[in-house]
Amino acid sequence: MTQKLFGSFSRKRTSFLFGLLVLAFWVACAFVGPFVVPQDPYADDLMNALAPPSAEHWFGTDQIGRDVFSRVIAGARPILSVAPAATFLAALCGTMLGLVTGYAGGWVDTVLSRLVEVILALPLIVVALLVLVALGPSSLNATLVIALVFTPIIARTVRSAVLAECKLDYVPAAQLRDETALHIMFVEILPNVLPPIVVEVTVRLGYAIFTVASLSFLGFGIQPPSPDWGLSIAENYGLIVGGYGWTVGFAALATASLVIGVNLVAEGLQDAAR
Amino acid sequence: MTPLERQIIDEHRAGRLSRRMFLRHASRIGLLAALPAPAAALGRPGATVRVASQVPSGALEPLTVSEIGGLAMLCQTGEFLIFDGSDLVLRPSLATGWTPDADCSTWTFTLRPGVKFHDGQAFGAADVVATMDRLCDPRQGSNALSVLRGVLSPGGTRRIDELTVRFELDAPNGNFPYYVSSDNYNAIMLPANYAGDFEANFNGTGPFRLERYAAKQGASFVRNPAYWGRAALPARTEFTFFTDQQPQILALEDDQVDAIVQISVQGAQGLLRDPDVRIIDIPASTHRQIHLRCDQGPLADRRVRQAIALCLDRPGILHGLFQGRARLGNDSPFDPMFASTDRSVPQRRKDLSRAMALMNEAGHADGFETTLTTERQQEIPDLAVLVQNACGQIGIRVGLRIEDPGTYYGTAQFGRSDWLDSAIGITDYGHRGVPNVNLAAPYLSNGAWNAAHFRSAEYDRLVAGYIAATDLSAQRVLAGRIQTLLLDETPVIIPYFYDYICATGPTVTGVAVSGLSQIFLQDAALS
Numbered sequence: 011m012t013q014k015l016f017g018s019f020s021r022k023r024t025s026f027l028f029g030l031l032v033l034a035f036w037v038a039c040a041f042v043g044p045f046v047v048p049q050d051p052y053a054d055d056l057m058n059a060l061a062p063p064s065a066e067h068w069f070g071t072d073q074i075g076r077d078v079f080s081r082v083i084a085g086a087r088p089i090l091s092v093a094p095a096a097t098f099l100a101a102l103c104g105t106m107l108g109l110v111t112g113y114a115g116g117w118v119d120t121v122l123s124r125l126v127e128v129i130l131a132l133p134l135i136v137v138a139l140l141v142l143v144a145l146g147p148s149s150l151n152a153t154l155v156i157a158l159v160f161t162p163i164i165a166r167t168v169r170s171a172v173l174a175e176c177k178l179d180y181v182p183a184a185q186l187r188d189e190t191a192l193h194i195m196f197v198e199i200l201p202n203v204l205p206p207i208v209v210e211v212t213v214r215l216g217y218a219i220f221t222v223a224s225l226s227f228l229g230f231g232i233q234p235p236s237p238d239w240g241l242s243i244a245e246n247y248g249l250i251v252g253g254y255g256w257t258v259g260f261a262a263l264a265t266a267s268l269v270i271g272v273n274l275v276a277e278g279l280q281d282a283a284r
Numbered sequence: 285m286t287p288l289e290r291q292i293i294d295e296h297r298a299g300r301l302s303r304r305m306f307l308r309h310a311s312r313i314g315l316l317a318a319l320p321a322p323a324a325a326l327g328r329p330g331a332t333v334r335v336a337s338q339v340p341s342g343a344l345e346p347l348t349v350s351e352i353g354g355l356a357m358l359c360q361t362g363e364f365l366i367f368d369g370s371d372l373v374l375r376p377s378l379a380t381g382w383t384p385d386a387d388c389s390t391w392t393f394t395l396r397p398g399v400k401f402h403d404g405q406a407f408g409a410a411d412v413v414a415t416m417d418r419l420c421d422p423r424q425g426s427n428a429l430s431v432l433r434g435v436l437s438p439g440g441t442r443r444i445d446e447l448t449v450r451f452e453l454d455a456p457n458g459n460f461p462y463y464v465s466s467d468n469y470n471a472i473m474l475p476a477n478y479a480g481d482f483e484a485n486f487n488g489t490g491p492f493r494l495e496r497y498a499a500k501q502g503a504s505f506v507r508n509p510a511y512w513g514r515a516a517l518p519a520r521t522e523f524t525f526f527t528d529q530q531p532q533i534l535a536l537e538d539d540q541v542d543a544i545v546q547i548s549v550q551g552a553q554g555l556l557r558d559p560d561v562r563i564i565d566i567p568a569s570t571h572r573q574i575h576l577r578c579d580q581g582p583l584a585d586r587r588v589r590q591a592i593a594l595c596l597d598r599p600g601i602l603h604g605l606f607q608g609r610a611r612l613g614n615d616s617p618f619d620p621m622f623a624s625t626d627r628s629v630p631q632r633r634k635d636l637s638r639a640m641a642l643m644n645e646a647g648h649a650d651g652f653e654t655t656l657t658t659e660r661q662q663e664i665p666d667l668a669v670l671v672q673n674a675c676g677q678i679g680i681r682v683g684l685r686i687e688d689p690g691t692y693y694g695t696a697q698f699g700r701s702d703w704l705d706s707a708i709g710i711t712d713y714g715h716r717g718v719p720n721v722n723l724a725a726p727y728l729s730n731g732a733w734n735a736a737h738f739r740s741a742e743y744d745r746l747v748a749g750y751i752a753a754t755d756l757s758a759q760r761v762l763a764g765r766i767q768t769l770l771l772d773e774t775p776v777i778i779p780y781f782y783d784y785i786c787a788t789g790p791t792v793t794g795v796a797v798s799g800l801s802q803i804f805l806q807d808a809a810l811s
Binding site: 052053054056057059060073074075143147229233234235245247248249251252253254 | 528600
């Protein structure tokens, strides 16, 4: 599989590597950022509120005097905890659902596929908001909600791949050997549909990052005083008009760079998979 | 001259009442009822004044309106018996005079003759009786009950003759005129035959009459040619509704509107520095209450509550959150701007060593965990983070739960409201000309807004005495005792009282506002 994934890798090597570098930077920030930042990202300094970027505060301070640079670096952790966790959970559930619907066919496929289509017909952010209003805003609930809305999307991709695989000889051969359905789905078919799953998961990760940022911006995702980027933008966007753009700009750039990095990696993997 | 009037004049002569405080107190008992409105710098008549306002959240029903957008609309065509100006001096509006009896349990109001509603009906005592009975009636769902419950009951307002009404109160009340003034924003006078159709016709007695109202979009008003007072300067006013502050600021800077009803410092820092914008900044008793539940967990120990209050850097909060456009709070509703506030009560200041000592004495040297629940509104989330950080200094680990206002207030009933049920919460309280309302519901043992679950028979007794007190010196003595008791018990932390801020374009004159987000445009002009 690795050979198949990376066989045609050279064509988009540069952009893939750039994306990987950006992603690696933010992952490193998520792991060690809070320990290496120059100032406590949570500590307020009211007498130094809204200070512009300077040698002491590279990205300036926000409206209660917190160091924006430290918050941007530390802010990688919450978003890179929720988004990958939600994507992984969606991948797990979506893969199982896709395997079952694709392999079983018949009424199982009909019922589950219609259910998936119903969920897909609803706007993602509206579903997420409705569920979060009912459950209450928290990082855990945001993870579960994003996983819930991404599961059908991944399931549909997996189902298509499984349907194609089921037409190949090795599946009837396994059935003739009296292998169980579980064995055929998870041991025979799954390894052969992994490349599209990996690509789909990487693409979904980019969307998940955006969704987490959006939910936090709307007040339903990660909660204060987290340095999460979406939350920071929500807390400070009103200051842009007043000329305090640094309170928002760096968090917005961080979000954009992470999404671009993930998308470049996804694109590279997609090419390799082809 | 009554003994009460003589006492206020003597206080002024003796130098114990400044001129400003004298005016406030003399106006309270009707001594200055002939006081004219402050002279406005008259501009050129005939302009169309365009205003950006917060969108009213629901139907415009004077009985139930409770938010900024709605109450800014009510006062465009509606008028009150008394006008409470930004200087807290009461001035005649639809009432020309008011006098109390000896113990202030009965107040008699004389009404203005020759006033007509916009539909042509004459205004008189029957309209006052009907309006006040509606406002006091629990069956009507009146928002004004938060002010009038325990003060005036249905049937307590009596018609004496066509232009005289008498209010027979549930208990003596020395500040009663504030309860029927523009301070009580629901109390615009409506016709006796009012059929609940205010949103359709805005039928009031004011200087403007409705031209058009489109829910969620805007409203326009034109000069009322039959107005009882001086004709309004603008020929027309136009209100555009917005849900957020930022588009309002952009509209003002782009000359699409001439004024914004209210701005908050958060997000308007640029506007406040703009030399081309006129800022109307008036002191208001608007504040935030940080309630601490007195009946459960570690917060039941008043030493813990005192310790939390001692952690806050109040001057820093004033500087950081309000750029100085606020005044220090001392953990009671007695704003320094109130005449009755006892200024000899020491201001609480940050004292971490004392806070740590109190935590030790209370057996919480290692701190504890708790949750602060509050609403997402203006600077409140920032204040929540500051409280969280401050508590962290003495080992209290505070988790934050920040909700939309609807979720936070819930049904506003105990057991069904995060506001009233939370261990620690932060709640917004609006401006009032006197502290009476804010002394009652949030603190009394049976108070409907007592989120701190504070129970003190001594406090209840002191507040009853304060509300009944007629003369200022008695009010001050009781205020001092209430302030001291609240500092000692600390059921609530009030870190600041902040100013009301309105912004207008550079060519706009004559805009008047109140601390309650009411905007009055009859003297507005564009130069």
